[in-house]
Amino acid sequence: METPPSAAICEGFGTVIDKTAYSMTLFQDAGSDPRLAARRFADLLACFGSIGNSILGLPLDFGERKGAIAASIARTAHRPDLEINALYYAGVLSGIGAVGNAALRKGTPPTARIAAMLRWDVPADAARICEQIAGLPAGTADIVRWHMENWDGTGYPDQLRWHTIPVPAQILHLGDVAARVTDPEDALATVNLESGRTYAPEMARTYSSWFHLTGGALDAGGAPLDALAPEASSAVDLLDTMADRLDEHNGTPDRWRRVSALAEGVAEALGAGDEDRRALAIASMLFGIGEAAAEEPENVKFDPLSRLGSAERARNADTAARVLATRETLHAAEATVRSRSEWYDGSGKPGGLQHDAIALSSRILSACIAYEAIDQAHRTQPRPDRLRPIERIETASGSQFDPTVTRALAVVARTHA
C-alpha cells in the first residue's frame, strides 16, 4: 500500500508511524489553548535558532537577544507592530541557515576562501526555511534574507544597496551588531564609524536615538507570542525540519528517522511509559545537535562501541542537552540526551551513572544510536569477516548497554531487517 507523504513521517526500516499518533507522542495535546500552542512553537523556533548559533560559534541566546534589540530599536523608530514582531522572530531565526550550510556542515572542508563565500548563503538559506514555516509573522523571511546586506552594496547574500534594502532588514543588522557586544556603547561606536558604508546614515541616527533613549536596556517582554499563528501540526513539522536539517548538516541523512523507528520499537517492547516515550521521541530527533558544532560526527571519529569516544560522546550529549534545557517544550528530553553517553556498568560519562540510575529512555537511545551507526557502516561497506551489527551490539551488552534493551533491540532490528 502506498503511503502518502503527509500521512507517514517515518519509514525507517519499514516502520510507518501515523502522524497524528506521532504528534501525540512528542507533545501533550495543546487542546484549544492557542497560547500554549504559540509558546510551544516559539520554543521550537528559539531552539532552531540556538542550533544555528551554536554552529556559528555564537551564544545560544544570541538570536533572541538580536531579535529583542532589533524590536526595541524598531519601537523607538515607531515602526508598525507587525514589523516589530517580525523583527523579533527574524532575529531568533537569523542563524538557522547555518544548519546544513555547505561551508559549515560535516564532510571535506572547502578552502577558506570558498568557505567564506559559502557562508554568505546563510541568510538566504535561513529565509528559505522561514518561508516554509507556517505561522511566522508576515515579512519575517525577507528580513532574515537581507539583514546582512550593507548600505553601500558590499553585504551579502544579494549585494543589495541603498534603499533596495528593506528598512526592517537594516534594523535587524543593527540588532546583530549590538547583540555581538556586551556593552551597547561599543556597538554605537561601530555603527557611527560604519555610517554610510555598512549602515544608512538614517539608520545610524536611529541606533543612536535608541541608545540614548533606552541606554541599550531591553524590555523584559520576551517573545511576542500573539504574533505567532501556528497551525495544529506546525510544531511537529518544525521539529521534523530541524531534525532533517541537522542530519543533513551532520552528514547522516535521515538518521533520526532510523533511530526513532528503532527507539519507538524498543520502547514499545519494553513497555516504556508515556513520559519516557515522549522524551525518547524528541531526543532521538535532536541528539545530533551536539555533533552539529563539533568538527566531525562522533561515529566517524570513534567506533560507537569504543571507550575512547566516550568523552567526545559526552561532550556532544552535553551540548545538545544544554540547548534543550533552555526550552520548556523540549525540556523533557534533556536528561535523555545528557545521559545517552553513560555506560550501563557505570564506567561512562558524564556522571558515571549505573543501571537504573540511567533513565530508560537514555539506555534505549544510546543502544539505538550505536546500532544505527554500525548498521549504516555495515550497509555501505559490508565486511563478511566481521560480526553482524546486532552481534556487535550484543558484545557490549551489560557493559555499555542495558541487556534488556539489547535483547529488545535485537528483536526489533530483526523485524526491521
Next chain:
Amino acid sequence: MIELHERTRRISPSRLIEVLRRYDVSSVVDPFMGLPTHLNYLKRHGMAVHGGDLLDWFVRVGEGIVANDQTVLRDSEVAEIVEMLPGKIYAIDRFKAWEGVFFSEEQCIYLGVWHDNVRGLRSDGQTGLAVLGLWHVLCYWLLKAQFPDDMQDVPPSELAWSYIRQTEQWVMTNLRHNSVRNADVLATIGAHSADALFLAPPARNSFRNADARIWMWEAWWQGDAYYNIEHAYRNSLFGARSVEEHAYARAMASVLSAAQNYPLIVIQTTEQHLAEFEPLLRDARTHIETIAIHSDEYYLVGRR
C-alpha cells in the same frame, strides 16, 4: 547638492536563483544587466552567465566580477591606483567642472588621478575591480555631502584602498564560460544561447532619470565631466524610440521575438507593471506562469 533618488530596482539574485532552479536552468543571459552583482551571485552558484549593457562602466565591472575567474589586485597594485605616482603626468583638471558642485577640489583631483591610473591597468579583470571599488568611493562622497555630520571623514586614498581591496572577495571561478558585452539588447540576445533569458527591463525613459551615481560614474570612466548618458542610449532599442508608450511596447515585443531560441524567459517586474508585460509575453510564449513575491517583485515566466 545632488539628490540621490530611491529609484534603484531591487534585483535579488538569491530569489532569482530559486525561480531559475524550478526550471532546471543552468545558464542565463541578461541583456539589461546594469551593475552585474546579481550575475556574480549566479556565477558563484554554478550558473553560466552572460550579460550585456550599454553603459561601459557596468561592462567593465562585469569584466572584473563576472568574466574574470582569478585575477585580483594585490596590495602593491592597489597602492599604485589610489595615489598619484611620482613622475607620472596626470590630467588633474579632468573633473574640475564638478568642483564645488558635487565634490571638493581634492576629490576632483583624486578622480582625475584614479581615472588615469585605472586606464593604465593592463588586465580587464583588474580594471573592472578597480572601477567597482572606486565607484563605492564616489557613492560615499555623494552621500557624505548629504550627511556631512553622520559619516566619517576618511582620506580618499584610504577609502579607495579599502573598497578596491574588498572587490577581491567576489572573484571566483565556476568552471564555466561567463561573459559580458557592451551591446544593445538584441545584440546580446543574439550572441548567446542559454537555458533562460532574464529580463529586468528598464522603465520607460529611465535613462533620463538615471541615478547620479550611475551616470556620473560613466562620465568618470569616459573621462569627460560633461558626458551625457543619452549618448549611450540614443540609438538603442529602448532609447529614443521608446519615449512614447507604444514604442516601448514594440521594443519589448521585439526583444521577446528575438528570444525565441531561449527555452525560458523570465521577466522581473512589479504588480504595477504586470499588465504591461504579461500580454506581450503571452504573444511570445505558450505557457506563462506568474510568481508573485511582493507587489514590487513579480516574476513572469514564459515557456515554449
